[in-house]
Amino acid sequence: MGLASDQQPIPLQRCPGLVVVSDTPKGRGIFATKDIPAKTIIDVCPVLVLGLDENVKHIEHTSLYHYTYNWPIRDGNGDRKVAQAVVFGLGSMFNHSTQDQNVGWTRDDTRLLVTYRALRDIPAGEELCISYGGRLTFKDADRSDLPSDEDGIEQMNQIQLG
Template sequence: MTNPSPETQKPKPEDLPLERFPHLKLVFDTPKGRGVFATAPIPRNTLLEICPVLIFGLSENTTHIEHTSLYHYTYNWPLPTSSKPQTTQAVVLGLGSMFNHSTQHQNVGWTRDLQREVVVYRTLREVQEGEELCISYGGRLTFVDVEDGGEGVEEVEEVLGRIEVGEGD
């Protein structure tokens, strides 16, 4: 077996300490199923968790994952390609796959770090003790939103306007 040439090797990212905000709990019997809740007040822009992801290959995703319940817990994941952009699915490990969706009470934003293959979750506003931590699953949802009884459809632009939380905000 030969080693790849330096020109074809993927640059190795720096090590990344994984973090989780300590005052969170997983509740099993909510109207939405399992959910993540605050056990203490959480300030705006607080880092809740850095979650590694497991990225599926394109054929693995369409042949297997899309036909299982695991597919409902995956995130779209852009693949770096030299030709046309492609998207597959990734499973977010840690609490990332446990945050429920909310169109009315979203209080957590998330960003992908494609190089390090992690998703970073931060609060969008102050969160009260006992409040459920909810994200937006993105545009064109196909399920009924428990909060309003209507279709959980949001425009992508609307969602992106709420989830970009910078370090200095």
């Protein structure tokens, strides 16, 4: 089975020099084994958007739910809804940090991708962390006094990546 003539391939890439460490204080984490310059693409990850009904009836009752991202969709009436998406690749492995976030992410709603980039220089040995936004399902080890504004966090990431 080949590539259809009207399909444009999506290049997927991952930064070399990354490892998964299983026994960190936060559980599994992604760490740099070499210095990563600011704005480096860390990973480009495809996503699987879950149906609204599927998420409520099934996914919310499993451990998978803790690894999903909010994903904007339009329902049959064109109204904006928030679904959940499973992010493949490293996307679901990054731990959260409010104060030491060093990786930002952007959604590509059309191609169903998330791109992760270094927000600053990341030295070898440092854990790569993103912000999960303000609506956390756990106690934020960094800070607990942040506003609940996931869109604001994502916009901040996008501005810093610019």
